Amino acid sequence: MNIIQRIFGKEFPVILAPMAGITDEVFRLLCKQQGADGxxxxxxxxxALYYKNKNTGPILAYQESEHPIGVQIFGSDPELMGQMAGVLCQRGFDFIDINMGCPVPKIVNNKEGSALMLQPELAGRIVREVCRCVSVPVTVKFRKGFDEEHVNAVEFARIIEENGAAAITVHGRTRSQYYSGKADWEIIRRVRENVSIPVIGNGDIFHAQDVLRMREETGCHGVMVARGAKGNPWIFREISCALAGKEIPARPSDQEVIDMLLAHAALNVEKKGEKMGIREMRKHTAWYTSGMRGSAKLRKAVNQVETFDQLKGLFMR
Ligand SMILES: Cc1cc2nc3c(=O)[nH]c(=O)nc-3n(C[C@H](O)[C@H](O)[C@H](O)COP(=O)(O)O)c2cc1C
Known part of the structure; x- marks a missing residue:
């Protein structure tokens, strides 16, 4: 049994990818209910963890029903990363994921996130130190490379493996591409062929069939779904049917979408209070309802909404 099977209890897990500002406790629960394996x-x-920044509290909150769940940490100082990973480990997470793919300038300018792809030796030291400080598997998520002149995912993956990572996730885009263009699945295949640890494929899974195709084309050991899950937790139930060789369920009806959106909002209010909970629902509502009749008008209206009842009112006929 490989480490992926041990963590996720699945031969080929389908994992909700980390997305800052989106994959909070509430959204994760909804995806889990629809069949996300991790x-x-x-x-x-x-x-921020070291300085006990209060914003870290909600990020680290999770429910027992979310297992298996990993926590994703970023930074560039090996000692600090190790020390903080050790602290996170005590919170009961099933694995520690290190972010080496974030493209945001604020992070990259600090030599963190995807900037580490330009410093493979430092990246290796971070992985080694984190592995030394924790008792759970350590995974690393990175990209194809920093830019087209520095496509080094294969060499980088080898260094990450040599330093003790249990598995890796490869997003088939460079840092310069951010989220644009088409993800390069060929690089995922090349990485998979050149390391012995499991490789999770990531990039451009928007439909259940994309998972079958990514598995076929790359030989990956699991997938992470990011933007395809925005306003669309049902993607996990569809993928799980596709992987089981069953008929893919019909897309949710408008009423199902509205019910999910309101359930999401109710949980959000419960966790974050009405003001913040409903404000956050503005973006989610736009995602849930995209493609629905009248969605442009709805998107405008939702930006004025402040309470749960006002949100609900938008869907009353
Ligand atoms: C809004 C947003 C926030 C993201 N935040 C994170 C993050 O916190 N950590 C991370 O490793 N990747 C993050 N990502 C990248 C995704 O996990 C994923 O690698 C990327 O979107 C490609 O997958 P996709 O094509 O399925 O969207 C983020 C992506 C988006 C769009």
């Missing part, structure tokens, strides 16, 4: 928190900064 979850990861939003990324959390080692420095």
């Amino acid at each position: 979850l990861v928190t939003e990324m959390v900064s080692a420095k």
Whole structure:
């Protein structure tokens, strides 16, 4: 049994990818209910953890029913990363994921996230130190490379493996691409062929069939779904049917979408209070209802909404 099977209890797990500002406790639960085999928190900064920044509290909150769940940490100081990973480990997470793919300038300028792909030796030291400090498997998520002139995912993966990572996730885009263009699945295949640890494929899974195709084309050991899950937790139930060789269920009806959106909002209010909970639902509502009749008008209206009842009112006929 490989480490992926041990963590997720599945031959080929389908994992909700970390997305800052999106994959909080509430959204993760909804994806889990629809069949996600694994979850990861939003990324959390080692420095922020060290300084006990209050924003880290909600990022680290999770429910027992979320297992198996990983926590994603980012930073560039090996000692601090190790120390903070050790602290996170005590919170009962099933694995620690290190972010080496974030493209955001604020992070990259600090030599964190995807900037580590330009410093493979330092990246290796971070992985080694984190592995030394924790008792759970350590995984690393990174990209194809920093830019087209520095496509080094294969060499980088080898260094990550040599330093003790249990598995890796490869997003088939460079840092320069951010989220644009088409993800390169060929690089995922090449990485998979060049390391012995399991490789999770990531990038451009928007439909259940994409998973079958990614598995076929790359030989990956599991997948992470990010943007395809926005406003669409049903993607997990569809993927799980596709993987089981069953008929893929019909897309949710408008009423099902509205019910999910309101359930999401109710949980959000419960966790974060009405003001913040409903404000956050503005973006989710736009995602849930995209493609629905009248969605443009709805998107405008939702930006004025402040309470749960006002949100619900938008869907009354
Ligand atoms: C809004 C947003 C936030 C993200 N936040 C994170 C993050 O915190 N950590 C991380 O490793 N990747 C993050 N990602 C990247 C995704 O996990 C994923 O690698 C990327 O979106 C490609 O997958 P996709 O094509 O399925 O969206 C984020 C992506 C988006 C769109």
